[in-house]
Amino acid sequence: MKKILVSILLITVLMVPTTIMAQDMELDGEQPADASLEENINSNSTVAVVNGEEITQEELSQQANVNQLLQQLSQVDQQLVQILANSEAGSNVLEAYQKEQLDSIIDNVLLAQQAEEEGISLSQQEKEEIYEEQKSAILEQNQMSEEQFLSALEQQGFESEEAYKDQFLNNPQLKTNKLIEEEVASDIEVTEEELQSAYEENKDAFAQGEGDTSFEEVRPQLEQMLRRQKRQQKINQYLSSLREDAEIEKNI
Numbered sequence: 001m002k003k004i005l006v007s008i009l010l011i012t013v014l015m016v017p018t019t020i021m022a023q024d025m026e027l028d029g030e031q032p033a034d035a036s037l038e039e040n041i042n043s044n045s046t047v048a049v050v051n052g053e054e055i056t057q058e059e060l061s062q063q064a065n066v067n068q069l070l071q072q073l074s075q076v077d078q079q080l081v082q083i084l085a086n087s088e089a090g091s092n093v094l095e096a097y098q099k100e101q102l103d104s105i106i107d108n109v110l111l112a113q114q115a116e117e118e119g120i121s122l123s124q125q126e127k128e129e130i131y132e133e134q135k136s137a138i139l140e141q142n143q144m145s146e147e148q149f150l151s152a153l154e155q156q157g158f159e160s161e162e163a164y165k166d167q168f169l170n171n172p173q174l175k176t177n178k179l180i181e182e183e184v185a186s187d188i189e190v191t192e193e194e195l196q197s198a199y200e201e202n203k204d205a206f207a208q209g210e211g212d213t214s215f216e217e218v219r220p221q222l223e224q225m226l227r228r229q230k231r232q233q234k235i236n237q238y239l240s241s242l243r244e245d246a247e248i249e250k251n252i
Contacts, residue, residue: 044056044057044058045057045251046251047059047060047102047250047251047252048102048105048106048248048249048250048251048252049247049248049249050106050109050110050113050246050247050248051109051110051113051246051247051248052247053109053113055102055105055106055109059105060098060101060102060105060252063101063102063104063105064097064098064101064102066094066097066098069097070084070085095252098252099252102250102252106243106248106250107239107242108176110239110242110243110246111176111179111180111239111242112172112175112176114179114242115172115175115176115178115179116175118179118183120175120178120179120182121175122174122175122178126178127169127174128169130174131165131168131169135149149161180235180238183238184231184234184235184238185231185234185235188227188230188231188234190223190226190227190230194226195215195219195222195223195226196215198222198225198226199215199218199219199222202222206218
């Protein structure tokens with residue numbers, strides 16, 4: 001449970017758009033939606049090896065969290081959950097989902113290994129600034145007061161905000177984020193021509209009522225959109241290059 005808020009905060013850090021953090025979420029003692037999945041939850045069997053570093057079934061189960069996914073779906077469509085949990089077609093879907101999550105973990109491992117190889121580090125001041133920035137973002141996005149934030153931490157087992165903050169500041173994901181910003185996304189530029197082109201392509205979507213929305217009105221949104229797209233593309237290219245140079249063995 002303690003990792004939930006840590007994960008929420010890290011999602012809003014300088015995040016790599018692939019899935020970075022596994023979210024440990026307790027199921028309040030409920031039985032797994034698919035009992036056949038139970039045996040894998042605490043398994044230490046190796047599902048992949050990345051440059052000599054093992055990824056266990058337990059780590060994959062944490063990341064994929066299939067039981068939580070099925071429980072969430074059950075609130076919407078019980079019949080769909082039954083199909084997923086009890087049919088061959090459903091098993092194939094869940095297997096494909098877990099393989100996708102495994103690829104995400106592999107990407108995370110590759111980035112962490114690269115950050116370590118390049119000696120990426122953060123000063124205490126950098127960590128403090130990241131924490132305060134992201135805490136403020138969480139409070140704003142969730143319309144939480146300081147008291148509500150502290151109450152949420154207490155409910156998740158943290159003795160104090162300092163205990164939570166210590167866990168956050170020591171998370172290796174911070175180094176990965178810094179690697180991405182310094183090595184991959186530091187030189188992204190959006191030209192005026194690209195902005196004009198994006199405006200023309202999406203002009204109908206920007207229309208309000210009977211009149212058109214001017215280029216200048218939507219320019220900030222367009223620039224933000226194009227920067228995100230370019231950032232995603234560069235990260236994907238970077239991950240592809242890391243994969244090409246890596247020794248990766250998958251057992252599922």
